Amino acid sequence: MGIVMTTGGNMTEFNTEVKADISSEFEIPQADEAGRIGASMPYLRYDSKDAEIGNGAKIEESVKSERTKIASQASQQSYVSLPVKNSYAEWTAVKSGSGVTMRFTMPDSTDGKGLTGSLDVYVNGEFCQKVDLTSYYMWQYFAGGNPSDKNNGGVPCFAFDEVHFILNKTLNPGDKIRVQNSGRDNLIYGVDFVEIEEVPQTIAQPANSLNVVDYGAKPNDGKDDYNAIRNCISAANIQGKDVYFPEGTFNIGRKWTFYGKNIKVTGAGMWYTNIQFTNSNANSGGIAFAGENSCYNVEFCNMYINSNLSSRYNEQASYKCFSDVPGNGSVIHDIWEDHFECGFWLGDYSGTVDYSDGMKIINCRIRNNLADGVNFCQGTSNSVVYNCSIRNNGDDGLACWNNNYLSAKDETGNVFAYNTIDFIWRAGGIAIYGGDGFNIYNNYICDTFMASGIHLNTTFDGYKFNNTKNIKFENNTLVRCGTYKDSWGSSLAAIDISQNVKNVSFVNTKIYDAWHDGIALKDNVQGIKFENTVIYGSGTAGQKVSGNVGAAIKTSGSPKAQIDNISITNSAYNHNDKPYLFTGSYNGISILNELLYNNLAYEVPGYPEVSDVTKDEETIKPGDNETTPGNDNRNDTGTSSNSETVSNQNDETKKKITKNKPGKVKIKSVKKTKGKMKITLKKLRGVYRYQIKVSTSKKFVGKNTLTKNLKGTKAVFKKINVAKKYYVKARAYKIVEKKRLYGRWSGVVSK
Structure with a gap:
């Protein structure tokens, strides 16, 4: 047995039997130009543009991504407004399912604490159920660079939130699902989309595991379960067993410091087991892993985790869903997290720095957070985010920040692969602030608001790009990304590279309908390479910034970059039939093999299609190549050119x-x-x-x-x-x- 002193002087024993790294059981596919782009998820999205509407419902749009229109934060910049009693949006189901996720908007309260309300759901014309809603988590206002919880006259962000629920009846293909304003609240609602999926069966308690209920945790009773959960985890560590959370909601009123080695913590499934952090104060919720010496080889999975946090507390909330150091070989998969400061912030900030090496985040839904979705920080290396949905976060969706606080080591070998990132409303979809040997591939990024799709800079403390030999982006697609004016008043390109970034390559990159510039190369960036690049649409917002309405490529300062094999059309900015805006010194820019089109019609790739995976607890098989719109290699006979007829x-x-x-x-x-x-x-x-x-x-x-x-x-x-x-x-x-x-x-x- 091993012993560790925990917070408060409690001692926890561990079974010290050595097991193989759990993470080695979860394989990650390599980059694949012909493979799918984005995450493979089990739900099908029904967008507002495809809805039948009536009784006063109307489509609200923002075709220029105006900052003051909340439609700019919706899918494809449109949503259905339900302003009056009985106004509705209705869709026809094309696949069966009973699990519904609805993205909605509703007003804030004058004190910034939000309102409560509801919408009604009908199936085939018959009332099915009432869905309770709240704007408690929503609405952040940017009069400057940082947000306010109360309306200060600034740009309103976080205008949409989500609710998910299981229908009282299963939808079959051809059934109609209607979302309707009952009028009982006298509120104006809006619906961006619904996503429908089959809900799998509950996951039974695994063999060789302890049930938290047997240690005093009682689901759905409204009481705090922290002590019972802690006691169950401690017993499992001593006995060398796993831990099971059955169906129901378990409340925790404080930050949960997790100690565990060679342990699996599983729920009954993300549609069934709910962990609810109930404290709304800063530093009072989320799961903090104890560190490499007392925490490693952990598998955490199959549950929904929510919080009661509604403020970033001047960027001092310290309230992440998962934080600190889960340790080497750990895997977090099939987690649906909602409403935290950050989804995952992995790094050690006290004492002798511990690290996570080779940990993986897989098949997760990382949504509606006030700041980052995932941030690998403080030396986190050789770690992966794979096949995740990262949605509606108020800072970077996925980030690597190689800070050197407490002399933490530099970061190497991290991977972001096959993820879908949408509705980021600050900073960037993917952000890299330094490190080396990273691979970022086959990601789909869309519909950013006041944010870039991908950005790299040296704004923050740390090693930055001092040790960077090569960071590679490959097979990434960006749709409707960038901004003519972020919260700091600056324009951001769909791919925005600035300051002292160096030695980064982009291969097979596709940019569609960038709101401002397609690619921006600024300041002293060097060693930047683009190979096989498509920029179809730039400056689509039509907003001039310092005389620039949006170029395919914009440079400023003294950047050094090589661009080979690029195809461009529909650039708002053109000078002498060239869609490039070069300012400052541009002698270091080399553009080879360019194809420029004045009026080439093009298709914008749609949202990644539903996958064949219908069970939340399943891991996507490596190499799954689900076809996505805009990436069709098939001929008119419906067969692939390299497959059998x-x-x-x-x-x-x-x-x-x-x-x-x-x-x-x-x-x-x-x-x-x-x-x-x-x-x-x-x-x-x-x-x-x-x-x-x-x-x-x-x-x-x-x-x-x-x-x-x-x-x-x-x-x-x-x-x-x-x-x-x-x-x-x-x-x-x-x-x-x-x-x-x-x-x-x-x-x-x-x-």
Whole structure:
């Protein structure tokens, strides 16, 4: 046995049997240019733009991402407003499921403490249940660089929050789900989207584990369970056993300092087990790992964790969901965390510095935090964030900060891979402040507000980029990122690199509809390389900053960078037919193999599609290559160019394909106006994937042929020449046996 002195003088014994690193059981796939982009999650998003609305409901939009319009913080900058009694938004389910996540907005109170209210949910026209809502966690106001909890006249941020719930009945394909304002609260609500998924069965208590209930914890009784939980953990450490939290809500009224070695702590599933931190004061909640000498090889999983924090306390909240040092070989997976200062802040700030090396964060939902989603700090190395949803955080989504406080070592070897990052409302989607040997790949970043998609700088203390030999970004897609004015009053590019950053490479990077500049290279950055880059759309907000409305590439200071093989269109800034704004010394900028298009039509990749994974407790299999919109390598026969055709499948697969083949779709309307073409299809029952082709050629060939793959029945094609005649056709498709199965083409419509 080993013994450690805990806070308050208590001694905890450990079973010191040595076990293999838990993290080694969780493999992480390598970068894959042909693989999926973003996280593979079990839910399907139903966006406001695809909703049927009525009884006074209306679509609110912010096409220029205006700072004063809260629609700028919504998906694709639009949401459904439900301003009056009985106003509603309704969607038709295309997959079965009973788990619903709803992203909503509602007003703040005058004292900044929020209001309570509710919306009603109907299924197929019948009342299903009332969903309670609160704006307690929402609304931060930026009159300057830092937020205020009360309205100070500044830019309102954190305008949307989420609630998730299990329906009283399971939705089947074709069922209609309606969200409706009952009018009982006299409040104006808004809904950005709903996400629907199948809820798995509860996870049973594992063998060789202790149940917290047996040590006095009682779910759903409203009383504090901390002592019972602590006693159960201590007993498990002594006996060499794991710990189980059954279904229900367990309350903790203080910060939980976690001691444990070679231990698994699991709930019954993120839809069933809830840990609720009840204290709203600074430094009074969250899970703080005790450090490498008394905490390592920990597996923490399968639960939802929420807090009662609603203030960042002048950036002194010290209230993270997970913090300090979980230790070498630890894994945190299938955790849904909500409403903390930060989701994960891993680093040691006291005594002799301990480190986490080789720890992994996998399959987590990291959402609605006042600051960072994940920050690897203070020497955290060789650690991974993989297949996570990082959403609506008030500072960096994913960050590495190689601070040297207490002489902590520099950071090396960290990985951010296959994550989806959206709705970041300050700083950046991914931020790197120094270190070496990092790999950041196959991430999807979208819809930032007053934030870049990716940023690198040397603002903060630490080793910065002094020891950097190579940091590599690969196969990342950025959609609607950057800003013409952040909370400090500065513009940020979709990829923003400044100060003394050096030795960073970007390979296969795609930037779509950047709000301001696509790429900004500033100050004294050097050794920056871009290879195979697409910038389709920059300056889409249309806002001038120092005369610049948004360039594909902007430089200032004396940067040194090499850019090879770049394709650009739709840049708001052009000078002598070049979409580059060079200020300061630009002799260090080399641009090779450029393709510049004046009016190239392009498709913006949609939100990553639903995966085949339907159980929250499952780990994504390495190399899962779910196809995403905009990354289609398949031909019109519905087969991959390097795969077998349908005729070579076995009999069982043939039957499944024949049974599931979608019908022929009809084009409902085609409208051409102001350089855009809006197309609406007639929905097929049980189908939610469609493909539309638009061309100036009757045979749909040539450079003026465009293709969109979409979820839903509405599409908009940009950069359309209204003087020309276009031909339109469409078809539906499903994914069967991980292959696309297309229905017949519709009739051709000309416009």
